[in-house]
Structure formats: structure tokens, C-alpha cells
Amino acid sequence: MDSRFQVMLSENRCEAILALDPANFSYLSGITLPYPQQFPLLQAAILRTKNQAADVVICPLEWVHLTISQGWQGQTVPCSGQGSGYERLVDQIASAIKDRKFTPGRIGLDESILPATLVELLKNALPQITWIDLTQALTDLRMIKSEAEIALLEEACRQADRAYVSALNHMEASINDPLGFDIWEFTERIRVHMGEFCGSGFGNLLTLQGEDACLFYASPRRGVLQPGNLVRSESTNHHRGYWSSSARTFVTGQPSARDLAAYGDNIALKNVAHDALLPGKTCKSVYQAVVDAAEEKGIEFWADPGVGHGVGVSEREAPFLTPDDDSILCPGMVVVLAVYTYGPKRELICSKDTYVITENGSRLLSWYRNWDKLYVVIGDSARHG
């Protein structure tokens, strides 16, 4: 990333970039922060400079240790300003920038996606700086992954699929047990196994069965898994800050012919999307290929979310496999194919797979198990454990 980062700075005639969006922060620093998206206000900033020796992270005192333990080589400045809005954070940023005596003072900023109040305070605090909005440039930079990033994403995919397999293995013997198997316990086992396979964190966790699976997301369900249902489970997890976005669909008890056909339709459309993942093609052409195939094959699919998206230091990011994304697929882009089709009861069926675009096509990163056949959960053990 470093050489491309330096080129981006040069092309924009910037001496540094200041990033506060949590994903941009992670991307530029290599530091994973603990749930920064869920604090009331942004709390950390990174200033990355042409001269790496001048790089600085500004973060709450309680996060200083984690920057060092993750190998951050630059300076770390603690900033504790709870209850003071953005003012103390901006004061510390201003102080760090003034210390570095940039001339002529062009600094990039992920401005478009930062809170308006924060942007205003920054500009007021540093009127001598010419701020360049590099939000799009950072997005473009993040879209093309390095080999190291691809390795992390591949490992995150592996952790996710191993977690699904393990959770299914725990559950499947009990599906016909009168005591049943709790939905929460199944979902929780996915999360637990992500950790056991060395994942660093988890995000979305959701399992929906039968008619509930018609929903994209729902309030967490209670009760046990019932035989005779299509079940869709979705999750996101990360490995050292690099995310996987997964969904797998299975059936409890012996599947009906309609279940099998519906699942087959989903895989057929996903394969169409996969075939369209070629360097030089636009993202929207992948979407259109699915639309065309769905029409030709008479398969109804849920078009609202598109058919996929990028993944990296966030669980969903550019490029987007949607009708309007003109981005050209390039080697190094990593995309999640997320094609949703309908089951017999209008359940949303999805089996996500992650691919890296290569010189000639694409390579599957979520290879741990082949999910092209509908996973059938059967079993009668009293308490498999």
C-alpha cells in the first residue's frame, strides 16, 4: 500500500493525509480500534505524512497501549476529552500539525464522510492549511488490495466458513431431538468458532428460519430450530481488522424438491455473477449479467441490495455490484457475491462467496467448503453437545 499511498499524496500535491473515519484510520495505520463506530463521536485520528517519521496517531489515553501492541511505529498522542465534543480532539490534531510545520500546507482529509461539525472545527483551527478532500482517493486506494491484505481477507473467509461448519456439526445431530436446538445457541456457536479459529472480532450475527427468513434482518429470534425449514445465517467477522461477510443457507430435515430447486436457482445465479467477474468489466455489468440470467432462466431474485460489494477494512465497501457502479474490475479488488433469491415460502436464500479479481478472472477466497449443494441438517441424538 505504501508506494500507492505515496503516489496518491504526490498526485494531489499533499504533504500528508489526516483520516478520522474508522475504516480509513485502520487502513492507513494498520491498527484495529475497539468498536470505534459505536462511540458517540469519532475519537481517533491518524496523520500520515510523506515522511513516515512524522506520522502520528491521536487517540484516547486508554487506546494508546493498543496502538503500540499492534506495531504502530509512529508517535501516539493521547487525547481525553469526554464530554467536550470534538474540541479537544481538534486541539490535539491542530497541535500535531503545527508541530510538523508543513509548507505550503496542503493536507488531504477524508472530509466528505466526516461529521460536518468536526470538519468545520478543523478548518477553523488550522486556517493556514489548504484541505483537500481525498475521500474518493482513499476509496480508490482501498479498493485494490495488496497481497498481504488479500491474505488477511482469505483467512477471514476461512475462519467464517470453518465457524459455520463447526456450528452445524454441533447442531445437526440434535435437529430432531425433542429438546430442540436453540437458534441463539447455533448463532453463538458461529461466533465462538470464529474466535477459536483465531478471528479477531465479529460483527453482524443473524439466523432466521422458515418465514422469518423472508426478512433481510430481524430482531434476534428465540426458540429452537424447527425441522422442515430453510434457514439462512449471516455473519461478519474480521481477522486483524480485515473483514469477511458471509451468508449460508441450509435446510433442517429432508429438503423438499422445491427447496432443492430454489437453492439450485440461487447457485445458478451466483455462478453467473462469478462468470462475469472479469478484469476490465464494469461492476454494473456483473449486476446486469445476473438480471439477464434471472430473466432468461425465470428465476426471481431480490435486486434491492445489488449482487455484491467490496470488502476490506470494513464489512461493506466499494466497489458495489449495483446497476449504477461504473467502476472497472481490476486485479486486486476483492468482492463478495451476495445474490439473494427466493425459497418456496419467499425465504431469502443466499450463499455468499468472496473472490479476488485476478489478471484472468477471479480466485475464490471463501474456499474452505463447497456450498453448491444445499446443506441438509438431520439427526436424532439426544444431546450431541
Add this chain to the structure above:
Amino acid sequence: MNIQTILEKAQNAVRKEKFDAIVAFGPDNAQYLSGANLPFSYYRRDQVFAVVIPAEGQPLLICPGEWESAVREIGNVKKILTYRASTQDAAAAVSLLKSALGELAGGRPVIGFDRMKTARQIEILLAEALPSVAWKDCSALLDDLRMVKDADEVALLEWLADETDHAINGAIHHVTVDRRTTALTMAEELRVHSQERGVDLIGYHAAARVAGDQKDIVAMWHNAPRFGYSRTDDFIPGDVVRMEIKNSLHGYWADAARIMVLGDPTPEQREAYGWLVFLREAALRFIQPGKKCCEVYRLVKAEADKAGIPWVAQIGLGHGIGVAPVEPPFLADGDETVLRENMILVLEPVIQTDQGAVLYAKDTVLVTPSGCRLLGWYKDWREPYIPIPSI
């Protein structure tokens, strides 16, 4: 949760502050006003999720099309406008807002938005799309609304605090000093026991974290970057163990931390725990309606300084809790908020011992008419948990 009470409260505030409407873009604010608890919305900020509260009439929610079924199932706002996922989500959402807000009274409507949480890009698009609108920051109004809980919110947050402490006790009950336990198994026990008591299974920061050994106990955010999981090192008899969990139900939170000592506490361990008790009791004495948050912080700090307690005061003394596990007000030097009845706070003083151990407990308190009341003590935490030595 009776969202109607929240909506009435919000509309009264909108009228009182002479807004024609307010728009909440922050996912926490949008969740608060709509009841639509979508944990992933915090992580997909490019997808606009906004709630409009007009001075008169029904609220309106704007979200991506694929979220609609979830918003209808979980939330309470009936009028929902959706846009198709694209590379231009912000523009699409603002376009919907333009048509919706265009229905407001003519002239120059005054519309609030939570500028502290609204992307600059959206602010620009709003100004371009609706040039006749006087846009004003309503962040303080929303913070103010959220800080004082209604009766349903108090009941839910108290239940969460109760059951979380109950879950912690249920989990630590399994510990025997001379039997193998690891930080990881302890953390997972905390989650499982919480689930068994009926909290929602969600992800992200609804994590349990346990620090049991020397390399972990010296940091608040140990085991980086594996914040979602704890280490597999065995507990060692005599160690101090720090346990922490965040639990959620219907979008509201508990944020708890407790200390366990694996054996009879040494004099140093007793002293360190005593400091946490001292800070908690000082806070409980000073928290009362009418006092400013910064005033409580300073009063506690003065007592801590006088007693020579190694409190890491820069981190603050505590924070509010509600639809987010950390939210205003903050018991910190920079917060001038005046405490009011029915605010709910999490006390979180952090100490660091001479040996470098970072210790904290978290207690939830409700501000009452005359002071405050501790919530959620399954056991009396004037002493740490001490498991049985052997079976």
C-alpha cells in the same frame, strides 16, 4: 419500549425549540427515534438511515430498500421511504428528503439535523437540495432527549443491569481456583450466561472480555486486535481477574465490569479493590439532580487526590447509557451537563496500581429525585468475587 412516549417527547422538544422538523442521521439517534435497532447500521455509514420528526404529524424514516423489511419488523415508524442501493446513496437519500420536507410549511422552514454526526457530504447535499431551509444543528436537543430516560427505558435498563450482573455471577459460580479456567472460557461463560437470561444475541461490541494474566491486566484494551475474544492462558491462583461484558435487549444496553480474585486477596489486592469501592462510594455521594457532571467529577477527584488513590482520572468517571452503551452525559472534566432525575449512568473509575494493573468495575446508577440508586447488584460488590479454592 413505548416509542410513542419518545416520539411525543421529541415532538414537544421540536416545537419548543421552534424547529419545523428535525432530521437524525446518526445511527444511534435514528434508532432512538424510530425503535429500529439495526446493529450493522453503525458499520455501513455510506448507507443513509435517517429519521425525520416534524413538529406536527407523523415521523418519517429513510433507509436503503433492502433494510425496509427489517425496519418495519423492528421499528415503530410507519412512513418509510426507501432508495435503491447504489454508489450515490447520500444523493438518493437527500432526494427523498427533499420531496418529504418540501411538504413542510412554505417560507423558510427551520430544520434541525444532528450535525455532530452528519457527514459533511450530506450537509452539502441538503443545502443544495433545499436552499430555502434554514438548517440548524440540533445535536444538543437530541442528546438532551436521550439523556433523560422515560419510565419504560428506566425499567428496561434496570432489567438489563440486573440480568447482566446475574449472568456474571452465574458464570463466575463455575470457577474453582484449583481447576483450569482461561480468560477465553470465562469470557464465553459470561456471554452464554447472559444469553440464558434472555438478552438479545447480537454481535459487534456486544462482547465479553476477560483479562487474567500479567500481560493483559496492564491495559484496558488488552489482547489487541482480538477485542472480541480473550486469551487462552490459564488463570493462575492468586491473580486478579477483570471481567467485562456489554449486553443488549431491544436496542438498549448494559455495560458491566467486575473483579474476581483467585484466592484470598493479598493486602495489596484488598487495598486496590478498596480504592475502586472508595471511588464508587464517592460518586454515589455526589451524584444528584442539579449538580453538573464536571462538578461530580471534580469532587470525586478532589477526594481521590486527598486519599492518594491512583485513579486514571483522564479517562473520566463514567458515562450515560441507553441505545448506546456509551453516550452522554460524561462524568468528566469537559461536560457541563446538569444531572437530572432519570438519567442513567455507568460509573467506570479506572485505577492503575504500582505494579501496573489496570483495574475497574462498572456500576449502573439511576439519578433519583434526591440522589441516585445503584442498579443491578446481584451480589454486594463491596468485596470482589472470591471463588471457592477447591472441590
